[in-house]
């Protein structure tokens with residue numbers, strides 16, 4: 233039996249389809265407390281357990297021409313010296329991807345149904361010329377590299393994984409955003425026939441996130457297409473996700489299909505649902521407790537160790553100068 237987080241959705245929050253499709257009405261009905269109960273929770277388990285059977289490998293992928301780009305060369309600048317890497321068996325079976333399920337261990341098997349080939353990325357908004365690019369062309373254009381980053385979820389668990397991808401900055405330069413562009417917005421896929429959560433749970437899909445343009449252009453911000461020397465498995469966001477390691481994990485949208493450059497700070501999925509709990513910036517901050525739990529420590533899912541949370545998830549020397557310090 234999958235182990236449910238104490239914060240997973242109670243039956244009383246399941247709203248009839250006719251109601252949840254009306255976002256405003258749904259949010260009103262839910263009230264602040266209900267919205268607050270949806271993500272998060274320092275779940276009580278000490279270690280994540282791998283799903284049984286073949287799904288445990290996590291590499292439930294179709295063969296694609298871009299497979300030849302893996303493994304990618306490790307960039308030695310981005311290492312995590314003080315913590316062990318989290319084995320894929322753990323990282324790939326403990327996933328937040330509500331399009332499939334709110335149960336972390338159900339995401340891997342359920343995401344197998346998602347078709348990721350072909351996959352098109354659309355670029356729009358304030359750019360010299362809006363365009364579309366197929367995933368295979370994208371990966372052929374931007375050389376891949378491997379970087380080991382810490383990843384800290386707002387729920388106070390964390391891991392260390394070798395991502396493979398390319399700097400967001402390279403892609404942004406290629407898009408030629410106009411001078412008026414100040415933010416970038418990410419939109420995830422909408423495929424309710426393949427992602428059962430989009431059909432059955434009450435969130436307003438698709439998932440959407442955003443960054444300030446200077447954050448997206450920061451050297452640490454990555455578009456990720458692989459992990460552990462191989463193409464990214466579906467449960468971790470294949471074929472394309474964002475990784476912004478000094479922010480809580482939900483800032484990294486998975487299954488991205490659209491990138492838009494905009495002038496005003498864009499709305500984001502969790503901030504819309506519970507603005508007092510999930511800010512636009514969401515920089516990892518051990519001194520700013522979540523309204524329902526402390527952010528001072530985190531549980532490393534590799535071994536269950538409880539460790540101190542670092543400001544900006546350990547990347548303060550690289551990113552703190554972008555902020556006044558009170559961004560939420």
Ligand code: MTE
Nearest residue numbers: 327328329330385420439481482484485486
């Ligand atoms: N992206 C989409 N499209 N849908 C999601 O539910 N969850 C976010 C983020 N990206 C999410 C998403 C959250 S809350 C976290 S912590 C990370 O993905 C989890 O990434 P992982 O499962 O690869 O560890």
